[in-house]
Amino acid sequence: MKKFFMLIAMLIFCGMQASAGDIYVSADRGNDAADGSSNAPLLTISRALKQAREWRRLKSPEADGGIRIILDGGTYRHSAPIFVRPEDSGTVQSPTVICGANGGAKPVISGGMEVTGWKRGCDDSRLPAHVRNKVWVAEAPLLGNRIVETRQMYVDGVKARRASQFSDGVMERMKDFNAEDETITIPTPKFDLKSAKQLEMVVHQRWAIAILRVKSMTDDGNGNTVVRFHDPESRLEFAHPWPQPVIGGERGNSSFFLVNALELLDEPGEWYQDYPSGRIYYYPEDGKDMNTSHVVVPVTETILAVEGTRERTVGNIRFENVAFEHASWLRPSYEGHVTLQGGFRLIDAYKLAVPGLPEKAELENQAWIARPEAAVTVRHAHDIEFKGCTFRHIAATGLDYVTAVSNSEVSRCTFEDIGGTALQMGTFPDGGFETHVPYIPAVKQDICSDIMVKDNVIRDATNEDWGCVGIGAGYVRDVTIEGNEVSHVNYSGICVGWGWTALESGMRNNRIIGNHVHHFARQLYDAGGIYTLSNQPGSVIIGNRIDNLADAPYATNNRAFYIYFDEATDGFTVENNRCPNAEFGYNRPGPSLVVRNNGPQVKTDTGN
Incomplete structure (x- = not known):
């Protein structure tokens, strides 16, 4: 009888380990005509997504407890983006997870x-x-x-x-x-x-x-x-x-x-x-x-695109233990590359003969920008998570939460050898929107919100476009950037805010907590280990460690700071940040900026 119950327990355990919602993929032994089982894996991720999509469409029992697309170790080469669409969405009870196999080498999704x-x-x-x-x-x-x-x-x-x-x-x-x-x-x-x-x-x-x-x-x-x-x-x-x-x-x-x-x-x-x-x-x-x-050599600029619309969003997709590598950046070969800031290229710009806009009386220039290319993009989505992933050998932006992304997380990921910004999120108004005009979206949900960026390691970013940053956030609200290590960047480490404006614009309640930023401003100045722009009520910069500000050899001035409150920064409480000194940079900050108890005497424990 004892052996009988042990056998039953083993069968139950095995059933739990090999869920009916698992789809296996192998770059070495897969076949897209196979059934996707562990013994007969599929060849491509796109085919696996299609199978998962059909399970959900047909309300198959395989989707009841969630769907896992399990990738064997190996390299999955793509010459066009992998698209994740609204039809691929999971639910809270039944998410879709694209992950590496337990105990195996991390699978690489490559655009090379x-x-x-x-x-x-x-x-x-x-x-x-x-x-x-x-x-x-x-x-x-x-x-x-x-x-x-x-x-x-x-x-x-x-x-x-x-x-x-x-x-x-x-x-x-x-x-x-x-x-x-x-x-x-x-x-x-x-x-x-x-x-x-x-x-x-x-x-x-x-x-x-x-x-x-x-x-x-x-x-x-x-x-x-x-x-x-x-x-x-x-x-x-x-x-x-x-x-x-x-x-x-x-x-x-x-x-x-x-x-x-x-x-x-x-x-x-x-x-x-x-x-x-x-x-x-x-x-x-x-x-x-x-x-x-x-x-x-990379052949595609975008490896993965999570693409919803305002009417039909993508939700409850998680990537775990997957590497994204070899994304291209070709545009400078065709039209050069002249930027305003943070890697955002100009599509038009000039000096005003007579300064002033209704939103900013002293403004003396106009600029219209375009967003940098990115290896992984997310638009109109919620609950999109990247956990334990690697972004490497990327020529422009690594991961970009572009617009209308909420309740999402990037944690325990590694970004290295990134040509532009490692991790970017939020609106940086582009196209026909003049970049100094405060961005107030007609649809409130278009602003990125409730994104957690935690315990990631970013090193050797900005090595193609020096003016990019480690972590960059534009118009965002309720974003937390916590416990990350950002190092060896050519400009600023963590940047939050855009618009150069003291006006209310929807940016608020952003939290920069317990990060370690070091070896920054290695080539460019007017930089900050942590850098902010514009009015962001209810925001905090607390308990960060910032050190090893580089002596950029070709800078034409000495304007680099451990924390730089650039134009119209307001609404932040800044305290208990450890750095060699508290001689921060200030460019016309607002009256609600509170800065206290920062410098070498502060003890912080960032875990890095």
Whole structure:
């Protein structure tokens, strides 16, 4: 009898472990014609989502207690986004969970393709002579019938550097910035670049960078070269007043470097893709045989899109123990990249001859912006969770809660090697909405709210667009950012707020608590370990630890702070934050900003 009851218990236990709502997927042994059981897994995530969708549509019993899409370890390559739609929604009692298998390697959802067929040596006369027998060459992969173009390449899990004028992290001071002629004058480069048709200039300008496609270079014979640029970025760069390069700053002129020419491929670890052939050149370190290396280029900018509408939202979807890798960012190759702040590119901007808007009498410029691309996007959704996930080798934004997202959570995730902002959320009014006008949505639910960002690790973000941030929140309310570690970013660490306005706009009750921000402002200033904008009643900044403010080598001023209350910050209580000093930055804060008991004497326990 005892054995009988043990057998019954084991059967019950096994039934609990292998729920009828489980769908198995394997990149190695799957088949989309299979039934999705553990012994006959599906091949693709999209097919698994479709099966789960059908269970819900038909009200099958498999959906009663929730549906789990269980991914074997391996790489799931996608050349187009995976879409999660309103029809995929779960319920509180029956969520949909996309997760890695227990005890296995973390599955990777990748937007990349491998580069193979490398050959050593190249006699192209554009290459510096001393590297021609060290450079390896491969044809770019084809996607459909098109050659893959890329601005990013990863060799054995490490991001390679595009061929550059200087060593990594090195820039040079410009000689002049002429807005009327739309030219920048620089010291004449030592490289002969007259045949470099894809050359770009990266410009350091206060709290942002610009990426400008070079149109022409004219040597004046006196050690100087005058550079002109293509439109639309030339018009934007020289018309917009904030931020522009500085000539004669406190710490010198603004800086630049040239990038993306075969002539500049002269150091190990650099690479270049030729246009229009697509051919890829790489100078490996330590004489590496490239045919033994794993080389990946990203082919899609968005890997996963959770897409609801205002009328029909997506809800109760959870991602656990999944990695998202290899998302692209190509737009600067087509139209340059001139930003206002935080990686938000300008689509138009100029200085007002007569200052003033009804909402802001002293405003002296106009700007219209567009949102950066992102590897994972969420729109019009609720209860969307990412737990224990990894975001790695992403060229622009990692994860973006774009608009009308509520009651959601990002916890215990790791973000590393992110080109732009690691985690972004909320409205940054774009398109036809002038960015200085306070955003008050016609539909109240359009503002992102009740989002928990907790216990995540963010490191080496902003490595493609230095002006992005670790965690960025625009117009949001009731958002909690707690217990995160944010480090090794080129601008600010945690940023909350937008609009540069003292007016009420719906931002309120935001909580920045117990985070550790360190090694920030490594390249750009006008920064803060924690940075705020505008009026946010009922908000707090409490118990954070902020240290290792970097000495950005090419900053033109010394405006970097452990906490920076930028224009019209108001409504915050700021206390018990530990940092080497409490000399914070203030830019016209409001009367309800309360700052007390901060500095080196404060003891905090952030768990990091």
